[in-house]
Amino acid sequence: MKAQIKILDKRISGNMPSYASAGSAGLDLRAAIDEPLTIESGKCELIKTGFALFLNDPSYAAMLLPRSGLGHKHGIVLGNLVGLIDSDYQGELMVSCWNRSDKPYTIEPMERIAQLVIVPVLQPEFEIVEEFQASERGSSGFGSSGRS
Numbered sequence: 001m002k003a004q005i006k007i008l009d010k011r012i013s014g015n016m017p018s019y020a021s022a023g024s025a026g027l028d029l030r031a032a033i034d035e036p037l038t039i040e041s042g043k044c045e046l047i048k049t050g051f052a053l054f055l056n057d058p059s060y061a062a063m064l065l066p067r068s069g070l071g072h073k074h075g076i077v078l079g080n081l082v083g084l085i086d087s088d089y090q091g092e093l094m095v096s097c098w099n100r101s102d103k104p105y106t107i108e109p110m111e112r113i114a115q116l117v118i119v120p121v122l123q124p125e126f127e128i129v130e131e132f133q134a135s136e137r138g139s140s141g142f143g144s145s146g147r148s
Protein backbone atom coordinates (compact mmCIF):
# COMPACT_ATOMS: atom_id res chain seq x y z
CA MET A 1 0.00 0.00 0.00
CA LYS A 2 1.26 3.48 -0.82
CA ALA A 3 0.01 6.49 1.18
CA GLN A 4 0.81 10.10 0.41
CA ILE A 5 2.50 12.52 2.79
CA LYS A 6 2.57 16.29 2.38
CA ILE A 7 5.25 18.05 4.39
CA LEU A 8 3.94 21.24 5.94
CA ASP A 9 6.86 22.09 8.21
CA LYS A 10 10.31 21.85 6.62
CA ARG A 11 11.88 20.53 9.85
CA ILE A 12 9.94 17.32 9.21
CA SER A 13 11.85 16.65 5.95
CA GLY A 14 14.88 15.43 7.89
CA ASN A 15 12.69 13.70 10.46
CA MET A 16 10.18 11.89 8.28
CA PRO A 17 8.03 9.43 10.18
CA SER A 18 9.58 6.00 9.63
CA TYR A 19 9.41 2.57 11.23
CA ALA A 20 12.20 2.31 13.83
CA SER A 21 12.66 -1.44 13.36
CA ALA A 22 11.47 -4.12 10.99
CA GLY A 23 8.77 -5.13 13.45
CA SER A 24 7.61 -1.67 14.51
CA ALA A 25 3.86 -1.16 14.41
CA GLY A 26 3.96 2.55 15.08
CA LEU A 27 5.49 5.65 13.54
CA ASP A 28 6.50 8.26 16.07
CA LEU A 29 5.01 11.71 15.50
CA ARG A 30 6.87 14.87 16.45
CA ALA A 31 5.65 18.17 17.86
CA ALA A 32 6.03 20.78 15.10
CA ILE A 33 6.18 23.67 17.55
CA ASP A 34 8.54 26.64 17.46
CA GLU A 35 9.22 26.87 21.17
CA PRO A 36 8.84 24.66 24.21
CA LEU A 37 5.22 24.24 25.24
CA THR A 38 4.30 23.59 28.85
CA ILE A 39 1.13 21.61 29.43
CA GLU A 40 -0.19 22.27 32.90
CA SER A 41 -1.53 19.46 35.04
CA GLY A 42 -4.95 18.37 33.81
CA LYS A 43 -4.81 20.49 30.63
CA CYS A 44 -4.91 19.56 26.92
CA GLU A 45 -3.05 21.19 24.02
CA LEU A 46 -3.65 20.55 20.31
CA ILE A 47 -0.25 20.15 18.68
CA LYS A 48 0.67 20.21 14.99
CA THR A 49 2.77 17.39 13.55
CA GLY A 50 4.02 19.31 10.50
CA PHE A 51 2.62 16.94 7.89
CA ALA A 52 -0.57 15.64 6.31
CA LEU A 53 -1.24 11.98 5.52
CA PHE A 54 -3.67 10.94 2.77
CA LEU A 55 -4.42 7.23 2.93
CA ASN A 56 -6.90 7.49 0.06
CA ASP A 57 -8.29 3.97 0.58
CA PRO A 58 -11.37 3.19 2.72
CA SER A 59 -9.86 -0.18 3.63
CA TYR A 60 -7.41 1.61 5.94
CA ALA A 61 -7.41 4.12 8.78
CA ALA A 62 -4.69 5.49 11.01
CA MET A 63 -4.89 5.54 14.78
CA LEU A 64 -2.97 7.88 17.05
CA LEU A 65 -1.89 6.29 20.29
CA PRO A 66 0.16 7.51 23.25
CA ARG A 67 3.84 6.62 23.57
CA SER A 68 4.21 4.27 26.51
CA GLY A 69 7.12 6.08 28.18
CA LEU A 70 5.50 9.52 28.03
CA GLY A 71 2.16 8.13 29.14
CA HIS A 72 3.44 6.00 31.98
CA LYS A 73 6.25 8.17 33.34
CA HIS A 74 4.91 11.65 32.68
CA GLY A 75 1.16 11.21 32.24
CA ILE A 76 1.19 12.61 28.70
CA VAL A 77 -1.55 10.78 26.82
CA LEU A 78 -4.15 11.85 24.26
CA GLY A 79 -7.04 14.19 25.04
CA ASN A 80 -9.27 12.07 22.81
CA LEU A 81 -7.71 8.86 24.24
CA VAL A 82 -7.28 7.53 20.68
CA GLY A 83 -7.17 9.62 17.50
CA LEU A 84 -8.83 8.16 14.43
CA ILE A 85 -7.62 9.42 11.06
CA ASP A 86 -10.02 8.86 8.17
CA SER A 87 -8.68 7.64 4.85
CA ASP A 88 -10.10 10.73 3.13
CA TYR A 89 -8.62 13.25 5.59
CA GLN A 90 -6.11 15.55 3.93
CA GLY A 91 -5.42 18.08 6.67
CA GLU A 92 -2.46 18.32 9.00
CA LEU A 93 -2.28 15.50 11.54
CA MET A 94 -2.95 16.99 14.95
CA VAL A 95 -2.25 15.48 18.35
CA SER A 96 -4.33 16.37 21.38
CA CYS A 97 -1.88 16.06 24.27
CA TRP A 98 -3.42 15.68 27.71
CA ASN A 99 -1.35 15.98 30.84
CA ARG A 100 -3.15 13.64 33.21
CA SER A 101 -0.34 13.92 35.79
CA ASP A 102 -0.22 16.33 38.73
CA LYS A 103 2.87 18.17 37.41
CA PRO A 104 3.40 20.46 34.39
CA TYR A 105 5.22 18.84 31.46
CA THR A 106 7.17 20.78 28.83
CA ILE A 107 7.15 19.49 25.26
CA GLU A 108 10.24 20.47 23.29
CA PRO A 109 10.13 21.37 19.58
CA MET A 110 10.29 18.18 17.50
CA GLU A 111 9.89 15.93 20.53
CA ARG A 112 8.18 12.60 19.75
CA ILE A 113 4.74 12.94 21.34
CA ALA A 114 2.56 10.12 20.01
CA GLN A 115 2.59 7.25 17.55
CA LEU A 116 0.55 6.43 14.50
CA VAL A 117 -0.57 2.93 13.53
CA ILE A 118 -2.19 2.13 10.19
CA VAL A 119 -4.93 -0.44 10.51
CA PRO A 120 -7.28 -2.28 8.14
CA VAL A 121 -10.92 -1.22 8.18
CA LEU A 122 -14.07 -3.00 7.04
CA GLN A 123 -17.20 -1.16 6.03
CA PRO A 124 -19.77 -4.00 6.15
CA GLU A 125 -23.24 -3.94 4.70
CA PHE A 126 -25.81 -3.86 7.49
CA GLU A 127 -28.80 -6.18 7.32
CA ILE A 128 -31.76 -5.20 9.55
CA VAL A 129 -33.29 -8.26 11.26
CA GLU A 130 -36.04 -8.81 13.85
CA GLU A 131 -34.07 -11.40 15.85
CA PHE A 132 -30.47 -12.59 15.92
CA GLN A 133 -29.65 -16.27 15.71
CA ALA A 134 -28.89 -17.29 19.35
CA SER A 135 -25.22 -17.12 20.40
CA GLU A 136 -23.49 -18.59 23.44
CA ARG A 137 -23.19 -15.17 25.15
CA GLY A 138 -26.49 -13.67 24.13
CA SER A 139 -26.96 -10.25 25.78
CA SER A 140 -24.75 -10.91 28.84
CA GLY A 141 -21.88 -8.52 29.37
CA PHE A 142 -20.33 -6.01 31.73
CA GLY A 143 -18.73 -8.58 34.04
CA SER A 144 -21.42 -11.24 33.68
CA SER A 145 -18.77 -13.95 33.44
CA GLY A 146 -17.36 -13.11 36.90
CA ARG A 147 -14.22 -11.39 38.06
CA SER A 148 -11.53 -13.98 37.49
Ligand SMILES: O=c1ccn([C@H]2C[C@H](O)[C@@H](COP(=O)(O)OP(=O)(O)OP(=O)(O)O)O2)c(=O)[nH]1
Pocket residue numbers: 064080082083084085086087089092093094095096
Ligand atom coordinates in the same frame (compact mmCIF):
# COMPACT_ATOMS: atom_id res chain seq x y z
O1 LIG B 1 -6.33 12.90 17.03
C1 LIG B 1 -6.82 13.25 15.93
C2 LIG B 1 -8.11 12.91 15.56
C3 LIG B 1 -8.59 13.34 14.33
N1 LIG B 1 -7.80 14.08 13.50
C4 LIG B 1 -8.29 14.48 12.18
C5 LIG B 1 -8.30 13.32 11.21
C6 LIG B 1 -9.71 12.84 11.20
O2 LIG B 1 -10.05 12.22 9.96
C7 LIG B 1 -10.46 14.13 11.43
C8 LIG B 1 -11.82 13.95 12.03
O3 LIG B 1 -11.67 13.21 13.21
P1 LIG B 1 -12.95 12.70 14.00
O4 LIG B 1 -13.97 12.17 13.05
O5 LIG B 1 -12.48 11.81 15.10
O6 LIG B 1 -13.43 14.06 14.69
P2 LIG B 1 -14.86 14.72 14.78
O7 LIG B 1 -14.87 15.47 16.04
O8 LIG B 1 -15.94 13.70 14.53
O9 LIG B 1 -14.77 15.78 13.60
P3 LIG B 1 -15.50 15.75 12.16
O10 LIG B 1 -16.85 16.29 12.41
O11 LIG B 1 -14.64 16.65 11.32
O12 LIG B 1 -15.50 14.33 11.67
O13 LIG B 1 -9.64 14.89 12.31
C9 LIG B 1 -6.50 14.39 13.86
O14 LIG B 1 -5.75 15.04 13.14
N2 LIG B 1 -6.05 13.97 15.08
Ligand SMILES: [Mg+2]
Pocket residue numbers: none
Ligand atom coordinates in the same frame (compact mmCIF):
# COMPACT_ATOMS: atom_id res chain seq x y z
MG1 LIG C 1 -16.04 12.57 12.72
